[in-house]
Amino acid sequence: MNCKEAGEMLMDLLDGQLDPPSRQSLLAHLAGCQGCAGEYAMLRRARRAMELLIAKEPPITTLTLPSEPARAAGGAAPVRRLWRPAAAAACLAAACAVAALLLVHEWTIPTAIGKDAPVEIRRTGVSLTILSRPPEWDRQGDMTVAQGRWKQMAGSGQSTHFAAWPGLALVRDQRVIRNIQRGQAEVRFADVPAGIWPDSVRLRCLDDDAPLKILEQNYQYDLASAAAVLAKHVGKGLTVLFKDGQSVSGTLLSFDGGTLVIQPTGQGPRNIARRELATVMFAELPQGLMSTPTLLWQLASPARRAQRQFEVAYLTTGLFWRADYVLRLHPQTQPGAAGPQTQPGAAGLQAPPEIIDRADLVGYATVVNNSGVTFQDAQLKLMAGDVNLLIRPYQQRYSVGPSGGSFPGDSQQSQMVEKSFFEYHLYTLTRPTTIADKETKQLEMVSGAGLAMRRGYVYDPTANPTAALVVSEMENTEANGLGKPLPKGVVRLYAPDPEGVQTYVAQTEIDHTPVKEKLRLPWGHAFDIACSWREVDAKHAGYDHHITAEYTIRNHKDRPVTVTVIVHLPAGTYQAQCKLPWHIREVGLIEVPVHIPAGAETKFTFIYKFNDLSGGGLRSPYEKQRSDKPLTQGVEQ
């Protein structure tokens, strides 16, 4: 084999298309001929270079294929027309109505269309600041739609507050606009969320020289959905195709969401249920419908620039975050591990040793994106704290669907940096992240290991008259391994069962908790502690009332416990008596720690005297429970 023959076969060798004997002889030649071997190396490098080019290929953004009716509608039109908004919408509308055919890898970067020149808009960066749920929405929580509906059915159904928190985020979207001509230009921004607050949009030109002037700003959100297209088509001609293959052409007289009334040419009107139809074909696309929510600007440019930098900032619903904590209890420690603390108790009883649990806490920020837009490589900031908001009715129009999605596991380490900001705390993700539409993302926010939690029992008759709550108390301090501001969120407790398997125990909610504050985590009711109370004596003299309540607590555990009994005092209380030591926790709220030996019962009475001078407006919180007992004698009803 000579070099000329070898040279002609090199490409086939590169493609792997040589038969084994030819390949053998060519390789033998290459082994002995430096020139040909060098040429082969160059070919391989060139192939590699082309592969690299393909690897750097950006995703397809706008490529669409027309569906059947587009041929009739736009067949004669010049090809370029496709890029006009109306025709682009036509394509999409037809696709909606007939069969969506999108040849799209990712709808990440939109193409905006200028009036004449091909104005291009590219997103260069985006930063998101997601606000936390304001307290007004707390009662609803992040209910799914199904939960909301259930609650609505269970309740009176009149409340309008059952909608889930729609989320709120500040989006700062940096974009580059190319080919803006001198003079006035119309620029369309697609790829904005449907929940955008149009009055919050601010467009800022980042160029120093010859900045653009904004003449007008519009937000167009009448989307070209199948129903919207039909509704706009009333009075115009269309052709419908039934599922059995028949078709009817005529004028659309009305459309109510389920039924089309069509008057075929020269015949009487016909009611046609939408479900009977396979396809609806329109003769033309009604004006004024957009394929996606779009911001439209009229800009005045003093000079032509190849490209201009912009920042668009706006508030949008559909993005929310919440804090979720996982508290993992260490395997059971023996009570008293922290050392016995002797306090003189009632009736000469020694205070039982405190129960100290050890646990690890991990806080996750759960970010949910229902905005309808994917934010690629976004700078993510999460704001914790109750921000005052004016929720206007029209801004709640866009409902937030149930969230679903994936929960990334441990691959994401703590990457949130916490900073104080105004009166709040801002958690910033140190790397860009992509928040796809309809995605739930979890990011680790805070963590602490080996936290000491004091376990206690609280008996509050107004919450549950027969059982005591298990409450863990934890200091949010650095000494305790934490010392980080904790945003409001749900805490889930996991504890190892006797086999050592982590088992879900309970969940509770915490409020925004600053550093050095005490976290109180109520978990549920203690199984082995039975409680009851009764009013043993009530004396009423005019506005003056003397109430004697008796509390009984039985400890069926095999170790002594301390139960803190909560006594609610009515307003106007001027005297309280109890044999046990007690202290005031808040106004009108008394705590009585009661020590109960294993398997024993403890009873005590609490006497309080109060004036009901306000005329019955303020009563004992026990009022409801003793309503069967007539309260007479001079008490104004």
Next chain:
Amino acid sequence: MTNDGPKAWLASTSPPPPGDAPRFRAELAEAAPALRRFLFGLCGDWHRSEDLSQEALLSAWRKRESFDGRAGLRTWVFAIARNHWLTGLRQQARRPREQPVNESFHIGPGDAPDAAAARGELAEAVAAALHRLPDEQREALSLRELGGLTCVQVAEVLNLPLGTVKSRLRYAMLKLARELEPFAQELEP
């Protein structure tokens, strides 16, 4: 090569019969990414290539009745795209030459790979080197390497003898490799 390597779809070259619109559409959809790559090779701008692909696909869709199935569908669509491109060039020749702009990097036809290298992006350098190839070499190379056609299909699209195509491809790749000599290390497979 990526998934669109020549072998991957050689097997599926039996063309859809005329009138089978859904299949025709599906095949067009399948060909679109490769088509865009080929057009990128010609124009050097991903966005422009997307526009051009759109035109070509639309045009192919409209003319689908005239597709006789003698050539493969891909070959046919690529030929349409190439014709669009050439028509555009002829129209442009009467107007001042448009500067191709790339979305992530700016590459003009006169942009030397060294200048691109100074900006530190290898893909930029490759795109720039590709643009410095003579038009007929660039065309063949784009069809083969970016569009993923076989040499036989390239010959069909360009309406040239197979031998000519092969030698063009070889010279194109050698020239490309020479242009990218400074990156020889990084390009070693």
